[in-house]
Amino acid sequence: xxxxxxxxxxxxxxxxxxxxxxxxxxxxxxxxxxxxxxxxxxxxxxxxxxxxxxxxxxxxxxxxxxxxxxxxxxxxxxxxxxxxxxxxxxxxxxxxxxxxxxxxxxxxxxxxxxxxxxxxxxxxxxxxxxxxxxxxxxxxxxxxxxxxxxxxxxxxxxxxxxxxxxxxxxxxxxxxxxxxxxxxxxxxxxxxxxxxxxxxxxxxxxxxxxxxxxxxxxxxxxxxxxxxxxxxxxxxxxxxxxxxxxxxxxxxxxxxxxxxxxxxxxxxxxxxxxxxxxxxxxxxxxxxxxxxxxxxxxxxxxxxxxxxxxxxxxxxxxxxxxxxxxxxxxxxxxxxxxxxxxxxxxxxxxxxxxxxxxxxxxxxxxxxxxxxxxxxxxxxxxxxxxxxxxxxxxxxxxxxxxxxxx
Numbered sequence: 264x265x266x267x268x269x270x271x272x273x274x275x276x277x278x279x280x281x282x283x284x285x286x287x288x289x290x291x292x293x294x295x296x297x298x299x300x301x302x303x304x305x306x307x308x309x310x311x312x313x314x315x316x317x318x319x320x321x322x323x324x325x326x327x328x329x330x331x332x333x334x335x336x337x338x339x340x341x342x343x344x345x346x347x348x349x350x351x352x353x354x355x356x357x358x359x360x361x362x363x364x365x366x367x368x369x370x371x372x373x374x375x376x377x378x379x380x381x382x383x384x385x386x387x388x389x390x391x392x393x394x395x396x397x398x399x400x401x402x403x404x405x406x407x408x409x410x411x412x413x414x415x416x417x418x419x420x421x422x423x424x425x426x427x428x429x430x431x432x433x434x435x436x437x438x439x440x441x442x443x444x445x446x447x448x449x450x451x452x453x454x455x456x457x458x459x460x461x462x463x464x465x466x467x468x469x470x471x472x473x474x475x476x477x478x479x480x481x482x483x484x485x486x487x488x489x490x491x492x493x494x495x496x497x498x499x500x501x502x503x504x505x506x507x508x509x510x511x512x513x514x515x516x517x518x519x520x521x522x523x524x525x526x527x528x529x530x531x532x533x534x535x536x537x538x539x540x541x542x543x544x545x546x547x548x549x550x551x552x553x554x555x556x557x558x559x560x561x562x563x564x565x566x567x568x569x570x571x572x573x574x575x576x577x578x579x580x581x582x583x584x585x586x587x588x589x590x591x592x593x594x595x596x597x598x599x600x601x602x603x604x605x606x607x608x609x610x611x612x613x614x615x616x617x618x619x620x621x622x623x624x625x626x627x628x629x630x631x632x633x634x635x636x637x638x639x640x641x642x643x644x645x646x647x648x649x650x651x652x653x654x655x656x657x658x659x660x661x662x663x664x665x666x667x668x669x
Contacts, residue, residue: 267384270296270311272304272327273319282317285373292377301325308334308341314384320347320354328361335362337625342383394435405515408640409523409536412546413560414553418578419546421610423524424453425633426640428619431486433637436519441490443507443536444526445499448492454484455617456491462510463493463501472509474516485619504531511539520640529563543572544639548579549586554594561595573597574639579605600639603632
């Protein structure tokens with residue numbers, strides 16, 4: 264058996280030392296770090312990347328159950344074993360629901376501890392192999408999903424990039440991300456990419472654009488392959504509608520999902536992406552100019568025969584608003600499929616650091632809202648969270664007070 268990397272999370276230093284001594288009796292097991300509370304355990308998972316975390320259930324600042332939930336969501340490859348003096352069925356149930364693979368009651372022997380760690384690692388290995396085999400034999404066709412809005416500043420790029428990262432981490436499948444905002448695209452900034460090769464340079468290739476050639480222009484971040492927008496606005500002219508069609512065709516040859524970010528306009532390249540898409544996520548916010556523009560978008564999409572692909576996403580849905588979601592649905596004649604809360608501070612920090620917010624704080628309502636949208640992409644209910652998709656509290660609607668023509 265290969266070496267097993269183990270981290271220990273317990274708020275009592277003496278207990279951590281005793282567990283370390285028991286583990287070090289086994290030559291296969293290596294202790295790679297210790298944490299004194301749940302928050303430190305989550306950080307240790309991010310930095311050390313252990314195979315197993317031994318997690319005490321009762322700790323200050325963040326208990327073991329909450330830490331296990333975050334680790335299971337953000338680092339599914341890491342196994343968590345809950346350790347506790349509590350042997351009641353309720354504690355065991357909570358641990359399993361949080362994502363723990365095993366539950367050990369203190370005190371335990373060195374043999375019991377080592378055998379449990381090895382068994383959990385082996386089961387996790389077999390599970391990953393099975394998932395890999397299932398992924399290779401999967402029946403679903405590659406999907407192109409375009410995130411679109413005819414109003415700038417609605418959070419379209421933030422949603423697109425975080426959705427791509429969430430999708431890659433949750434499914435383990437190959438995810439591509441294309442920035443078609445050719446003059447002022449921000450995907451590279453938000454994914455912390457400094458591209459020398461962009462879609463503009465790809466368009467100048469003399470060879471046919473295929474999956475092998477495309478790979479030379481992609482930058483991998485957080486499990487996502489990124490094709491960046493041109494570095495200079497004037498280079499946007501090099502990107503043709505036919506070129507975009509060929510790029511998307513090459514992408515789906517070697518990726519399971521391709522997410523496309525677009526400019527807030529109906530132009531030739533955007534129309535190619537919309538037409539090639541299996542799903543269009545139309546992003547709106549609760550302000551009158553946006554609703555007016557989205558209404559016009561809906562009319563155009565209907566004329567183009569693309570409306571059946573559209574799923575309406577309401578961003579910044581929380582907080583005091585003069586327009587209610589019900590008003591938006593009535594005016595647009597489309598059901599809102601996903602609600603994302605307003606978390607401006609977290610969103611700004613994410614953008615400025617070039618780190619997706621679903622990685623910065625997986626437990627934040629906005630991150631959970633993004634994860635809840637995965638079902639819109641995959642076509643299943645996986646990843647959806649009823650709480651984050653709950654409508655904001657109902658108030659007196661804007662259109663109930665004032666007649667507005669949009």
